[in-house]
Amino acid sequence: MSPTRRGVRGRRCGAVLLAAVLAGGATGCGSGSGAPPAPGAPGTTAVPSAPRDDPRxxxxxxxxxxxxxxxxxxxxxxxxxxxxxxxxxxxxxxxxxxxxxxxxxxxxxxxxxxxxxxxxxxxxxxxxxxxxxxxxxxxxxxxxxxxxxxxxxxxxxxxxxxxxxxxxxx
Known part of the structure; x- marks a missing residue:
């Protein structure tokens, strides 16, 4: 892959990674299965739940x-x-x-x-x-x-x- 193509792909994966992290999903970038880690798996963070007295x-x-x-x-x-x-x-x-x-x-x-x-x-x-x-x-x-x-x-x-x-x- 040419350096220019790799740079575009890197920026695209960076944007996808940021969006996935914010949404709590998988990125599809890089190696690996692409499946999101199991909840509570090492390296994952739990998303805080809403306070009891302030409903959705x-x-x-x-x-x-x-x-x-x-x-x-x-x-x-x-x-x-x-x-x-x-x-x-x-x-x-x-x-x-x-x-x-x-x-x-x-x-x-x-x-x-x-x-x-x-x-x-x-x-x-x-x-x-x-x-x-x-x-x-x-x-x-x-x-x-x-x-x-x-x-x-x-x-x-x-x-x-x-x-x-x-x-x-x-």
């Missing part, structure tokens, strides 16, 4: 993170498509529950409301001292709002959340 993105309907306030909270509420929800507040044990089918439908309707799509992605007003900041992640969109900045469509989402709204207790 396809299962999550909405994620609300609340930060700030006088006590400096950082709380997270995750609501799943089936209405199951989890609140994580500091180092306290997670609280869980499940919305009724009607409550889950109300939350989905509030999130899918065209008016919610028009809520500004970032706060537009002045921050309130010791106020809360709310980050609402729905599908591929994140809306950040502060206390005092609740357009009606965002308030409708807050009203449909489990436990009466975003988790603000420390």
């Amino acid at each position: 993105p396809g299962q999550v309907l909405v994620r609300v993170t609340v930060t700030g306030g006088f006590a400096g909270v950082r709380n997270r509420l995750v609501v799943h498509r089936d209405g199951a929800w989890t609140v994580i507040s500091g180092d306290k044990p997670p609280r869980t529950g499940r919305q009724t089918p009607a409550e889950a439908a109300e939350l989905r309707a509030a999130l899918e409301d065209p008016a919610f799509a028009l809520v500004p992605a970032r706060p537009t007003g002045r921050p309130i001292a010791d106020g809360f900041q709310y980050e609402v992640a729905y599908r591929h969109r994140v809306v950040v709002a502060g206390d005092g900045e609740r357009p009606p469509a965002l308030q409708r989402v807050f009203d449909a959340l489990p436990e009466g709204g975003p988790p603000t207790s420390p």
